């Protein structure tokens with residue numbers, strides 16, 4: 001069965017996350033321009049399981065019909081073959097064919113349904129070419145989707161949307177919010193955890209845990225988590241957040257106060273991965289750091305990587321958010337060079353993450369410990 005994983009507002013990172021969560025799956029087609037998402041072939045069960053884990057995918061569309069022609073009749077037939085209600089609310093999305101006149105088609109489908117004695121209404125997207133997850137789930141709208149593929153059209157509907165209420169609850173409901181400008185968004189933290197590709201039951205460490213955003217997302221995915229931070233106040237905040245989450249998920253965690261460059265001394269077990277957003281440098285100096293600030297940060301990151309070699313399992317992974325200055329990736333490059341000299345290999349090209357106009361820009365790098373260490 002063909003599915004489209006529709007990405008949220010971090011398409012490049014969402015794509016890397018999908019590839020990490022489902023490494024065996026062949027992506028039939030990827031679009032980061034017309035719409036942002038990937039067309040894949042997998043079973044319905046697999047698709048649902050994977051989508052539930054992801055931070056960067058907002059919708060899953062199942063394309064289960066192949067049509068030669070897109071007309072109000074063929075689309076009304078499709079809609080009625082999957083929906084037996086006498087009253088239908090629908091929306092129509094054209095994923096990759098700008099020539100489809102979605103507005104006119106929607107009106108004509110409605111008329112066609114009414115001719116067949118079905119009460120129908122349609123909803124148009126408020127922005128962009130697709131309905132939002134909020135509209136689909138709150139207004140109970142069936143989203144019909146059309147995907148131009150080779151010489152025909154694939155037609156289907158949205159079968160899953162990201163549970164935005166649950167994400168909001170974990171973000172705004174937690175006892176200790178981060179509050180600082182440019183804080184790590186929950187969904188980016190989730191994507192970073194998935195990029196580490198740790199097997200179920202494995203242990204994940206965040207040695208710059210802050211208020212515990214990465215650890216919380218790792219916990220929700222069922223990993224054992226260990227966190228530390230130089231600042232005892234931050235560790236306390238993480239504790240409150242994880243206790244709040246743990247009470248519901250019945251999950252366990254371990255926390256300590258300590259320097260990330262010395263975490264091997266406070267942790268007496270190995271971890272499968274380190275997933276972390278370290279100190280990214282002073283906000284007010286961005287987008288340009290003074291050379292001494294750059295040097296301090298490079299030394300902080302490389303000092304940390306040197307220590308993590310002692311506590312990572314063989315072939316262990318580090319997923320780390322590094323500061324990327326506007327038009328200047330020199331910190332990222334310096335860390336990559338030093339990490340490679342230390343016995344790590346860069347797993348994939350780092351993926352940049354930032355909102356348009358943002359001062360805080362991150363580049364997410366993934367390192368793997370080489371075999372002979």
Ligand SMILES: C[S@@+](CC[C@H](N)C(=O)[O-])C[C@H]1O[C@@H](n2cnc3c(N)ncnc32)[C@H](O)[C@@H]1O
Pocket residue numbers: 178183184207208209210211212213214228229230231234258259260261276277278279280
């Ligand atoms: C950008 S914040 C991490 C935020 C975290 N991802 C969150 O969502 O809360 C960086 C954290 O690194 C901590 N930190 C700075 N230098 C450190 C060091 N040498 N060792 C451990 N933690 C350190 C700070 O106290 C701060 O909590």
